[in-house]
């Protein structure tokens with residue numbers, strides 16, 4: 001088992017990474033009160049719920065099993081968590097445990113942030129994407145029909161358990177979606193990690209546990225470093241959104257869940273790299289290198305054919321990074337270094353949006 005610490009003063013917390021974590025980590029010891037509400041969904045519950053319950057014998061453990069899917073990441077579904085908490089009389093010392101992917105983690109975190117003005121929560125992410133990204137850093141929330149993750153809060157968990165064993169049941173398409181976020185860390189922050197990914201992508205596609213553990217650890221280290229500098233995204237944290245402004249537009253247009261979040265981010269990162277190349281920042285060779293790695297990770301590298309540049313711009317104008325009406329994009333100064341800019345040449349942006 002390996003540990004990465006997210007250093008946020010008195011709100012610091014550990015990320016445990018490795019195999020068989022349910023047995024290795026004293027989960028009950030992470031819980032302060034006597035009550036626990038496990039939040040999971042109908043796909044994950046039959047796989048892992050009883051193994052988790054077995055680790056919490058002396059406590060009042062209740063569960064809420066939500067419908068599965070990004071299309072259920074809504075205020076209505078969130079209310080089911082509050083209903084269960086109130087029905088089972090959970091008080092302010094309760095702990096919520098998110099057992100699932102990013103959808104469950106984001107909703108559970110937001111429920112924890114707002115139930116009785118804030119209770120503890122623990123993240124047990126079960127997708128690669130949630131292990132390397134969404135369970136770390138405290139962004140929580142739900143979607144609105146007009147935009148993704150538009151309602152939410154910054155609220156940090158007490159601990160994160162990223163168990164590589166659970167990835168064995170993850171569909172291949174979901175694994176690829178998680179690899180998009182892993183590749184993101186190489187592109188924005190660590191060109192050596194990018195080279196390591198190029199060398200090991202075939203093994204990662206095959207779910208090699210040692211390679212996955214290293215990829216998760218390095219991703220979490222980078223995310224922890226960035227979040228520790230800028231928890232509420234007033235500066236550097238925005239670089240974690242490489243490809244996301246384009247990607248969120250794709251997800252919103254296509255209907256939540258039709259393109260997976262990681263797939264939309266994959267296409268979005270190619271678009272960000274393409275624009276960075278048009279701006280003269282990265283070479284044609286670097287753009288090709290980016291595209292090749294994304295393709296080898298089985299990710300889409302172009303936006304859907306039916307999205308016009310005008311529609312992209314309309315949707316991208318809803319992005320949370322928009323400031324004073326100007327779209328701000330994360331682009332690549334070079335491989336391993338990202339910047340946030342609101343002054344990308346609109347004609348070049350249009351060319352990128354047209355290059356499907």
Ligand code: NAD
Pocket residue numbers: 041043044047068069070073100101102103104106126127128129130133134135136137138139140149166167168169170171174177261262
């Ligand atoms: P997801 O939560 O929808 O999970 C993907 C699918 O895999 C679901 O059907 C789920 O039931 C299933 N699943 C999960 N674990 C499994 C397992 N071990 N075995 C078999 N099936 C399993 O999707 P995701 O990719 O984990 O997360 C995407 C969400 O995360 C989006 O809503 C996105 O906005 C959010 N996100 C948040 C942050 C953040 O910082 N908070 C960062 C990135 C993404």
Ligand code: GLY
Pocket residue numbers: 133134136137139237240241
């Ligand atoms: N996934 C982007 C962030 O956490 O800031």
